[in-house]
Amino acid sequence: MFFSEILNFLYKKSCLFCNNKKENSFFCSKCRKELKFNEFKILRTINEIKIYSCCNYSGIPQKLVRLLKFHNKKFLSSEIAKLMKNYTDILGLDFSDYEIICVPMHKLKKKKRGFNQCELISVELSKLLELPYNFDLIKRIKNTKPMYNLKINERIENLKDAFEVNKKYFHNKKLLLIDDIITTGTTISEIIKSLKKEDITEITCLSFTNTDKSNINIK
Numbered sequence: 001m002f003f004s005e006i007l008n009f010l011y012k013k014s015c016l017f018c019n020n021k022k023e024n025s026f027f028c029s030k031c032r033k034e035l036k037f038n039e040f041k042i043l044r045t046i047n048e049i050k051i052y053s054c055c056n057y058s059g060i061p062q063k064l065v066r067l068l069k070f071h072n073k074k075f076l077s078s079e080i081a082k083l084m085k086n087y088t089d090i091l092g093l094d095f096s097d098y099e100i101i102c103v104p105m106h107k108l109k110k111k112k113r114g115f116n117q118c119e120l121i122s123v124e125l126s127k128l129l130e131l132p133y134n135f136d137l138i139k140r141i142k143n144t145k146p147m148y149n150l151k152i153n154e155r156i157e158n159l160k161d162a163f164e165v166n167k168k169y170f171h172n173k174k175l176l177l178i179d180d181i182i183t184t185g186t187t188i189s190e191i192i193k194s195l196k197k198e199d200i201t202e203i204t205c206l207s208f209t210n211t212d213k214s215n216i217n218i219k
């Protein structure tokens with residue numbers, strides 16, 4: 001009995017955010033409650049497309065994204081998707097006749113990281129929203145430099161012609177474009193441009209997080 005209790009304690013999951021083992025959970029109820037959603041409204045528009053973002057990129061949401069992206073905690077993609085689903089439920093968005101796409105990663109970068117976090121989130125979200133996930137419509141054909149140190153003009157230049165839309169995979173559905181973090185919005189803007197070039201215009205964007213830079217006006 002005593003021995004099994006010790007084992008139980010040792011193997012109990014601790015919360016990734018407060019280290020508490022009480023609930024035997026990676027994401028305890030106290031930390032869940034602490035997570036703050038953004039206001040339930042459009043964050044901004046880019047090229048006439050509505051952009052929604054669930055949380056500010058700080059505190060627990062930031063940690064969730066970092067753990068997923070850089071610490072290989074792939075199971076957190078479903079936690080993120082659940083939060084995104086909650087947010088859209090409260091917003092009351094109607095996604096009937098939608099298909100999900102996500103910000104694509106270049107195949108070399110995906111090979112290096114082993115996964116595209118946006119893809120993992122999108123697959124989970126597509127299950128929760130009961131929407132098809134379209135893997136093939138848009139690809140990143142240019143292996144772009146990391147963006148965090150680039151100025152806005154350099155970001156735009158870096159992303160020029162980075163995406164390729166393959167219209168043969170367009171199913172006449174509206175598109176829900178998923179991102180994990182919106183900073184300046186240049187990536188989303190370039191994707192929207194590429195889609196619009198192919199006359200695909202019914203797009204809504206949903207990001208899990210946004211930084212404070214995300215109000216910069218870009219076309």
Ligand SMILES: [Zn+2]
Pocket residue numbers: 015016017018019020027028029030031032
């Ligand atoms: Zn916790």
